[in-house]
């Protein structure tokens with residue numbers, strides 16, 4: 372069937388209906404009904420097509436219809452190959468161009484062996500409103516035409532497919548965001564929005580991540596499986612969420628891993644700073660305010676909550692915080708920032724168990740810590756955290772990834788020495804990477820690898836000296852302990868003697 376024939380036929384039918392509406396009043400009512408019935412039969416006989424129109428704005432709404440936007444995106448990928456006239460839209464801050472069908476353009480789509488005709492059109496009002504709320508008051512719409520016999524498949528399956536695809540394209544072409552909740556008190560008052568965001572553009576991927584390849588593959592499979600398991604989660608009645616705990620020393624790639632996860636799944640990131648959350652109610656509000664296809668990250672959980680659930684001030688190193696807070700307590704100082712309501716461990720647990728499952732879907736929650744042993748077992752038990760991932764010091768396999776990334780080197784005569792040194796010394800991937808970075812124009816792969824060897828040897832020597840020092844301190848402490856124990860015994864003996872003598876005196 373030619374598109375033009377179909378469109379012309381459609382217009383002719385519409386014309387006849389219009390003329391009929393005018394002349395209907397001249398006919399007796401019964402006869403009019405008869406004529407109309409047979410006319411419709413005739414129409415469906417010679418015009419066996421179904422038309423559905425999707426308007427850009429519904430009623431007097433100011434918001435573009437979601438269906439229209441989804442169709443626009445769907446057709447933008449499907450039509451750009453076939454349509455002759457296209458409109459260009461620039462997205463992602465001038466980084467890419469999205470093409471869509473121009474007005475009055477038509478394309479044919481095929482779905483499960485059936486044909487669907489799409490036309491983009493617009494109606495221009497006779498008189499332009501003087502104060503129109505949109506720049507132009509033209510009303511755009513898409514018109515879908517299909518065979519009547521395909522009505523069910525089009526309305527029940529095809530349209531859903533178009534909307535889903537439109538949504539998928541939106542996710543792919545959108546600019547991903549990194550949200551944070553850390554705001555000053557004054558900002559809270561002025562701005563009611565709980566999250567502020569910037570564009571998320573971290574370059575870390577699973578390819579650039581240095582870790583044991585087996586572990587990496589396992590995590591990749593886990594994430595991919597999660598992202599495709601919408602129906603599975605629905606079937607088993609579980610909310611479509613997954614919790615990860617990332618632990619390991621600073622500089623082993625916890626943040627890089629989160630960025631790689633977000634890049635893999637094309638998710639947004641919500642970086643939740645617990646120390647900026649006023650209380651459990653605020654925590655709940657923040658978490659409910661997150662969107663799907665996102666990773667909610669709570670970093671350094673050991674610094675944000677202690678085992679009794681009291682919030683702590685976070686300032687870099689966890690150990691230092693603990694020391695500071697002990698010192699403050701010893702001085703009898705009240706921690707001003709912790710005064711009043713606080714986020715508690717039980718508040719967080721309640722959220723993970725209850726509300727977490729009720730608020731939206733397709734979310735990952737990731738906790739990170741440098742000290743897994745400090746965490747309350749209640750927080751990390753299975754069911755709350757589905758997967759525990761340890762990120763550790765650089766092994767030879769991790770080094771090879773870094774060497775490939777930083778130096779483009781896959782094998783080298785110095786690799787064997789480096790492999791041996793990495794087995795004998797603990798060095799974080801962050802430190803290895805730092806050593807592999809060329810520092811001047813003269814630096815090349817050889818010099819960078821030699822730099823790394825030197826650093827590894829230094830680190831090894833430092834560790835050896837520290838071990839000697841630690842052993843010495845331990846021995847001294849033991850010696851002191853022994854002495855004070857002996858002194859204690861002597862004191863006790865003399866006390867006992869005094870006691871005995873006192874008793875004698877009493878007698």
Ligand SMILES: Nc1ncnc2c1ncn2[C@@H]1O[C@H](COP(=O)(O)OP(=O)(O)OP(=O)(O)O)[C@@H](O)[C@H]1O
Nearest residue numbers: 579580581620621622623624625626627800801804
């Ligand atoms: N496993 C790794 N693979 C690749 N690069 C890494 C890895 N670990 C660290 N790096 C490099 O070191 C830098 C710091 O690492 P990152 O911030 O991911 O560590 P972290 O474990 O999150 O540290 P912290 O606990 O201090 O937040 C990164 O920008 C990255 O360049």
